[in-house]
Amino acid sequence: MNRLGKWKRGLLIAVACGILAVNSAVLYASLTSLVETANRVKHSLDVKDELAQVAFEMASAESGQRGYILTANIRYLDPYYRATNRVQGRLDRLRELLVDDEQQFAKVEQIDQLIAQKFAEMAETIDAQSMGSSTEAAELVRRNRGEGIARQFHETIGAMETDEESTLAERQQEADVARQAAFFTLAGFVATIAALLAILYYLTKREMNRKIQASEELEVLAGQLQERQDNLVRERNEVAQLNEASNFLQSCEDMAEISAVMGPFLQKMFPGHAGTIYTTAPSRNRLDLLSAWGEADGDAPQHFAPQQCWGLRRGQVHMHSADDVSPCCEHFCVDSKFEATLCIPLSAHGETLGLLTLVHDDAARQDKDEDIRRRAEMVARQVGLTLSNIRLRESLRDQSIRDPMTKAYNRRHLEAVVEKEFARAERFKRPLSIAMLDIDHFKRYNDTHGHQAGDAALIAVSQHIQSSLRGTDWLFRYGGEEFLILLSEADAADASSRLDAMRASISELGVMIDGVPLPHVTVSCGVAVLIAHGETFDELVAAADEALYEAKKSGRNQVKLAADTAPKMTLIA
Numbered sequence: 001m002n003r004l005g006k007w008k009r010g011l012l013i014a015v016a017c018g019i020l021a022v023n024s025a026v027l028y029a030s031l032t033s034l035v036e037t038a039n040r041v042k043h044s045l046d047v048k049d050e051l052a053q054v055a056f057e058m059a060s061a062e063s064g065q066r067g068y069i070l071t072a073n074i075r076y077l078d079p080y081y082r083a084t085n086r087v088q089g090r091l092d093r094l095r096e097l098l099v100d101d102e103q104q105f106a107k108v109e110q111i112d113q114l115i116a117q118k119f120a121e122m123a124e125t126i127d128a129q130s131m132g133s134s135t136e137a138a139e140l141v142r143r144n145r146g147e148g149i150a151r152q153f154h155e156t157i158g159a160m161e162t163d164e165e166s167t168l169a170e171r172q173q174e175a176d177v178a179r180q181a182a183f184f185t186l187a188g189f190v191a192t193i194a195a196l197l198a199i200l201y202y203l204t205k206r207e208m209n210r211k212i213q214a215s216e217e218l219e220v221l222a223g224q225l226q227e228r229q230d231n232l233v234r235e236r237n238e239v240a241q242l243n244e245a246s247n248f249l250q251s252c253e254d255m256a257e258i259s260a261v262m263g264p265f266l267q268k269m270f271p272g273h274a275g276t277i278y279t280t281a282p283s284r285n286r287l288d289l290l291s292a293w294g295e296a297d298g299d300a301p302q303h304f305a306p307q308q309c310w311g312l313r314r315g316q317v318h319m320h321s322a323d324d325v326s327p328c329c330e331h332f333c334v335d336s337k338f339e340a341t342l343c344i345p346l347s348a349h350g351e352t353l354g355l356l357t358l359v360h361d362d363a364a365r366q367d368k369d370e371d372i373r374r375r376a377e378m379v380a381r382q383v384g385l386t387l388s389n390i391r392l393r394e395s396l397r398d399q400s401i402r403d404p405m406t407k408a409y410n411r412r413h414l415e416a417v418v419e420k421e422f423a424r425a426e427r428f429k430r431p432l433s434i435a436m437l438d439i440d441h442f443k444r445y446n447d448t449h450g451h452q453a454g455d456a457a458l459i460a461v462s463q464h465i466q467s468s469l470r471g472t473d474w475l476f477r478y479g480g481e482e483f484l485i486l487l488s489e490a491d492a493a494d495a496s497s498r499l500d501a502m503r504a505s506i507s508e509l510g511v512m513i514d515g516v517p518l519p520h521v522t523v524s525c526g527v528a529v530l531i532a533h534g535e536t537f538d539e540l541v542a543a544a545d546e547a548l549y550e551a552k553k554s555g556r557n558q559v560k561l562a563a564d565t566a567p568k569m570t571l572i573a
Helices: 002-071 074-097 102-130 134-143 147-195 197-251 255-269 310-314 363-368 371-401 411-428 442-449 451-468 492-507 537-553
Strands: 274-280 287-293 318-321 340-348 351-360 432-439 474-477 482-488 511-513 516-518 523-529 559-561
Touching: 002 074, 002 102, 002 147, 002 197, 002 371, 074 102, 102 147, 147 197, 197 255, 255 274, 255 287, 255 371, 287 351, 310 318, 310 340, 310 351, 340 371, 351 371, 371 411, 411 432, 411 474, 411 482, 432 442, 432 451, 432 492, 432 537, 442 451, 451 474, 451 482, 451 492, 451 511, 451 516, 482 492, 492 523, 492 559, 523 537, 537 559
Parallel strands: 523 559
Antiparallel strands: 274 287, 274 351, 318 340, 340 351, 432 482, 432 523, 474 482, 511 516
């Protein structure tokens, strides 16, 4: 019996060992398959990551190029040069990853060619700008020759991403199958061990522990891979949103368009949050509300002083929550219903241009959402650069439509204003007057006191007129010492009265040069009213010129209203 028992135990042990050997082999194969499928999933994620980085580098290069063309500031080329240095390395990495995928590898080569073409196109505009040909550079940009290259580039990137997504889905399915196979194999293995526990206790326990540890490690690895995949998807979506917003922002012509673009975008970027964007006033002593969204819309102050924000005071991001020891900014604290606030200064090239705020009524959620600050800082950098570009663009536009010496509008801008004002007067049946104003004896003034004195007199007269006009009136430098004034909604009596008061105050205006007072100047003025003295701009100008001639002929330093029918003029200097 002992021998039989030993034989049975030996047979049982042999069978158990055989079963264990088979189960071990199957489990090992399943785990090996799971690891391989996990590596293939990682490979697809790496390819998608490199594709996203290539797209981001090209977007950064194009943004830098456009900024340099608009501003002629070499610092805007930093992202362009960084992209130039980095993009080839990204392509080489893609080639390494796709060396066994003939179709995808061919698309990488196609992307390489498109990038080379795009960089050549961008380099042409940059070279034109660097050679001082800003007009040529701007024209190259406006022709948008690289649109087809960019479109083909993004289509190729998109096609590769689509292929990789399809491959990733297949590989994830394979990984799920491998994981299930490993699980069932492990279950069978554990059952076998349990049935033979009395005989193989020690060996089974040791093997069991080893296999359980391996399984846990694999589960952790799978979780890490899933988390990385989720992070990559989220980051890709964020990059896509930022690129989309950047394209719109770069196309904005003024602050009003920025306000319209940013509200919906930031609501989408930060769901569950409210916020505002403020811009720094030219005086730099206050911030003005540009855009507000969410619950902040209607509650945010229209203006506040920079000293009321700790973020602006310190020049860095400032966070506050109800249970935080950090102080709350004054522009939030007054009757604030928000428990969590975030203030990020908007700056570019060392200049503070405004402020981005995010608020939430759940402090716990704000504190736990660690990527809110990261995303907000990314947005703030883009908005800061956009505000800088807009301000520069507005400054350049203002320079193009104003006389550089007197700061009155020039004749180039006159055409656009006249068309708009005449159309408005006709539509709303409102009066419209035009005045021609001329400094008396200006040639004699120049000859006697010098051209510098004449310039000072022109500047003083122009500034005085501008300060005397309403917000709806316009002042243009029409000729040397001659100004054209367009008075909207002013009939003959109103225009004559206002211009006579302006004339009288100019005659008492003090003109200084290097602290030395100069003789007073006087002006003569002719006024013409729409319909009464002409139906077109040219007719009104002729009538006003004739009235100006009459004012000079009658002794100067006076205002004359045009006759109903203005004869051909002969202007007196």
